[in-house]
Amino acid sequence: xxxxxxxxxxxxxxxxxxxxxxxxxxxxxxxxxxxxxxxxxxxxxxxxxxxxxxxxxxxxxxxxxxxxxxxxxxxxxxxxxxxxxxxxxxxxxxxxxxxxxxxxxxxxxxxxxxxxxxxxxxxxxxxxxxxxxxxxxxxxxxxxxxxx
Amino acid sequence: xxxxxxxxxxxxxxxxxxxxxxxxxxxxxxxxxxxxxxxxxxxxxxxxxxxxxxxxxxxxxxxxxxxxxxxxxxxxxxxxxxxxxxxxxxxxxxxxxxxxxxxxxxxxxxxxxxxxxxxxxxxxxxxxxxxxxxxxxxxxxxxxxxxx
DNA sequence: GTAAACCCTATTGACGCGGTAGGGTTAGTG
DNA sequence: CACTAACCCTACCGCGTCAATAGGGTTTAC
Numbered sequence: 001x002x003x004x005x006x007x008x009x010x011x012x013x014x015x016x017x018x019x020x021x022x023x024x025x026x027x028x029x030x031x032x033x034x035x036x037x038x039x040x041x042x043x044x045x046x047x048x049x050x051x052x053x054x055x056x057x058x059x060x061x062x063x064x065x066x067x068x069x070x071x072x073x074x075x076x077x078x079x080x081x082x083x084x085x086x087x088x089x090x091x092x093x094x095x096x097x098x099x100x101x102x103x104x105x106x107x108x109x110x111x112x113x114x115x116x117x118x119x120x121x122x123x124x125x126x127x128x129x130x131x132x133x134x135x136x137x138x139x140x141x142x143x144x145x146x147x148x
Numbered sequence: 149x150x151x152x153x154x155x156x157x158x159x160x161x162x163x164x165x166x167x168x169x170x171x172x173x174x175x176x177x178x179x180x181x182x183x184x185x186x187x188x189x190x191x192x193x194x195x196x197x198x199x200x201x202x203x204x205x206x207x208x209x210x211x212x213x214x215x216x217x218x219x220x221x222x223x224x225x226x227x228x229x230x231x232x233x234x235x236x237x238x239x240x241x242x243x244x245x246x247x248x249x250x251x252x253x254x255x256x257x258x259x260x261x262x263x264x265x266x267x268x269x270x271x272x273x274x275x276x277x278x279x280x281x282x283x284x285x286x287x288x289x290x291x292x293x294x295x296x
Numbered sequence: 297g298t299a300a301a302c303c304c305t306a307t308t309g310a311c312g313c314g315g316t317a318g319g320g321t322t323a324g325t326g
Numbered sequence: 327c328a329c330t331a332a333c334c335c336t337a338c339c340g341c342g343t344c345a346a347t348a349g350g351g352t353t354t355a356c
Contacts, residue, residue, distance in 0.1 A: 001149045001235060001236070002235040002236045002262065003312095003313070003314085004313075004314065005313075005314075007236070007258060010258050011258065014257060014258075025331090025332070025333090026332085026333075027332090034249055036314085036315060036316085038315070038316060038317080039314070039315055039316080041333080041334085041335095042315090042335095044333090045333085045334070045335080048333095055332095055333060055334090056323095056332090056333085057321080057322045057323060057332065057333050057334080058321095058322050058323030058324055058330095058331075058332060058333075059322095059323060059324040059325070059330070059331045059332060060323085060324060060325095060331085060332080061322085061323080061324090061331080061332045061333055062332080062333085063333090074261055087149060087150040087269075088149070088150045088155070101182055104288075107285075107288040109162060109281045109284050109285045109288075110155060110158050110159065110162075110281075112284065113222055113272070113273065113276050113281065114150065116272045116276070117269045117272045117273055120268035120269050120271065120272045121235075121265045121268050121269045123268065124261070124264045124265045124268045125261065125265055128261050128264070133257045133258075133261065136257050136260065137255075137257045140252075140255040140257075151343095151344070151345085152344075152345065153344075153345075173300090173301070173302090174301080174302075175301090184345085184346060184347085186346070186347055186348080187345065187346050187347080189302080189303085189304095190304095190346090192302090193302085193303070193304080203301095203302065203303090204301090204302085204354095205301070205302050205303080205352080205353050205354065206300075206301060206302075206352095206353050206354025206355060207299070207300045207301060207353090207354060207355040207356070208300085208301080208354085208355060208356095209300080209301045209302055209353085209354080209355090210301080210302085211302090297356100298355105298356090299354100299355095299356090300353100300354090300355085300356100301352100301353080301354085301355095302351105302352080302353075302354100303350105303351075303352070303353090304349105304350090304351075304352095305348100305349095305350090305351100306347100306348085306349090306350105307346100307347080307348075307349105308345100308346085308347075308348095309344105309345090309346090309347100310343105310344090310345090310346105311342105311343090311344085311345105312341105312342095312343085312344095313340105313341090313342085313343095314339105314340095314341090314342105315338105315339085315340090315341105316337100316338080316339080316340105317336100317337085317338075317339100318335105318336095318337090318338105319334100319335090319336090319337105320333105320334075320335075320336100321332100321333080321334065321335095322331105322332085322333075322334090323330100323331095323332085323333100324329105324330095324331085324332095325328100325329085325330090325331100326327100326328090326329085
């Protein structure tokens with residue numbers, strides 16, 4: 001299950017991807033993407049520590065992507081915020097943790113199925129970059145303000 | 149995220165798939181699969197209400213699959229217990245729920261990506277049947293008792 | 297009729313998630 | 327150099343969900 005936090009992180013990053021060269025403030029991003037500003041602050045901090053974002057301090061400060069938007073995938077962000085793409089932790093490739101209740105990790109049938117599921121999902125999410133997402137969003141005329 | 153409950157449900161169902169014609173008791177299944185019996189009771193009840201299992205009441209009672217093991221997929225069971233395969237509810241095809249915080253459901257970029265992820269994962273899990281899982285488990289000599 | 301099995305509702309404890317509070321630190325601007 | 331707008335960081339809290347348990351009620355083989 002994708003957490004709300006990861007969803008916010010994706011929205012914020014897509015927002016930044018659509019504004020190359022700028023370093024918008026937390027308050028701006030929060031207002032545009034409808035994210036509680038203090039919560040967003042914590043999220044952006046995590047993204048910076050994870051190497052996805054860079055920050056500029058002091059007056060006129062703000063955030064920007066640390067890499068080109070085409071080099072950051074949705075999978076990267078979800079892994080950073082939620083810890084893993086896999087539906088179960090013992091089926092994670094980058095954040096593996098053995099589960100307590102099955103004795104033979106490698107023989108476990110459920111893990112085998114979840115690994116296949118994880119790989120299928122990861123293929124999709126690691127190929128989907130922020131650049132693509134930003135382009136697709138602007139094409140649909142900023143969905144966040146579309147209805148209301 | 150796959151819940152512990154869904155994991156137990158899968159284990160119990162694979163257990164039953166490996167014993168066609170039998171109707172083992174809750175206590176037996178629980179002991180063999182290391183599932184707390186009262187918790188298992190609630191799970192099997194849900195599976196029965198969901199049409200996956202049948203029960204026999206009274207002395208000599210127990211549970212069996214309501215359909216052939218080849219006709220029940222892991223996806224069926226996960227959907228029944230956890231409600232949805234999708235990483236986010238607005239990207240579920242069988243248990244769709246709109247999310248509060250994005251205005252245009254169809255234009256949402258995140259939902260678009262999650263739908264693709266869901267479809268990839270569902271393809272895997274809906275093709276993986278209990279029959280296949282049971283066969284694979286017995287081939288690896290019952291993983292639950294393999295190490296310890 | 298009795299015991300073994302499923303059926304069902306209610307409850308509980310722990311924990312993670314979503315969000316907030318309130319300072320500390322940095323650096324442009326006058 | 328003072329001011330202040332911005333990020334930085336730690337701590338905290340309410341709530342819901344998950345995992346599990348308790349304790350009866352009902353059915354049926356024997």
